[in-house]
Amino acid sequence: MPEGHTIHRAARRHTELLAGQQVHTESPQGRFAEGADVLDGHRLLQVDAHGKHLFYRFDDDLLLHVHLGLFGRFNVYTADPPEPRGALRLRMQAGDATVDLRGPTACELMDADDEARLLARLGPDPLRGDADPERAWQRIHKSTRPIGALLMDQSVMAGVGNVYRAEALHVQRIHPEREGRSLTHAEFDALWDTVTTMLGDGVRAGRIITVTAEDAGKPRSRLKRGERTYVYKQSACRSCGGAVSVWDMAGRRAWACTACQR
DNA sequence: AAGAATGTTATGTA
DNA sequence: CTACATAACATTCT
Structure with missing residues (x-):
């Protein structure tokens, strides 16, 4: 949960x-x-x-x-x-x-x-006012580990779990297997912003809804289970329709669109 | 009704 | 030392 x-x-x-x-x-x-x-x-x-x-x-x-x-x-x-x-x-x-x-x-x-x-041993928490994203960037931009593993590592950034990992990376069109060091600072900034917004929305809604009302074609509050994410637990990408691949990463299931993430 | 799941830690192996 | 895999632990839902 x-x-x-x-x-x-x-x-x-x-x-x-x-x-x-x-x-x-x-x-x-x-x-x-x-x-x-x-x-x-x-x-x-x-x-x-x-x-x-x-x-x-x-x-x-x-x-x-x-x-x-x-x-x-x-x-x-x-x-x-x-x-x-x-x-x-x-x-x-x-x-x-x-x-x-x-x-x-x-x-x-x-x-x-x-x-x-x-x-x-906790990294910056995007939901806290005192969070310093640069601390996360310092870890990420030097690492050969995949960004999908880094995002889940609570010592890099605190608060992201399996769903937000999949969804934030998808929104930023970043493939989870990309090495941390391959991200540009601009990409990291955008990713941090996305994570911050998603977590904030989650606090407000009390559940994880990452799909926008525009993409969903109806108010977010009316989305049923299975309609609230772009790639997590989806078989087809809900923004482009491309196939979603699922594999194991850092002991958890990773989800990404084969068409729009790379 | 087995199996999966929005997580972490300790330990083993290369 | 680092990276990665595996097991262990918790409970509810499908």
Whole structure:
């Protein structure tokens, strides 16, 4: 489910619902019992997103780190949450609001050093105001690795996953197998802009829609599953009709139009 | 109902 | 040292 847009959206929503309040936490499965005990009743000050990582800052310097991984998911309830069921990893409650967490790769307490170490290995996040795209360019323009692998590398740029990789490269007509060092600075700038716009749209819409209303022939909000991307999970390119090829790259499926990307 | 999926990390191999 | 492959782990949807 989650690329960077999901994480930033969650940070915003959870701040709105829980920040400034005493938060009751529990982990019905006992998977996070230790941390939950420590966190319970603390005031949540702030929720920050960095790439695909979330940081919940509580008073007394308590810091909860969450990473959704491939399957992780939040469920938010603004009234009467359901009884905890199945593998519910963490529940946070304040007032009428409840945030449930399932299936995360990480849900753990951290100290400032852990956090610093983690942030040190993340590249600039296009969704953050403090992002410095030049840091990404420095890595990319020297690398012989394919741009498709570089885009997915969170230490190069933080927040892009498999869908945005396919879609951003497609919009810029760049083939995923091109070496990073073959990109011009102008191409990189355009790619960064595209990624930034796509992620921002994702935060707003709450889902990944990269096809424009013009290309779709109807409002983006009306697009069904399978109509929202140009090449990702498509058999024919939705901008030129050319064949889409699929292959394995950096352990994930890469998608590109054989006609308009090179 | 097996298999795929919007992810990361640790470890092994060349 | 770097690059790449593989396995492991999480859960839901088709």
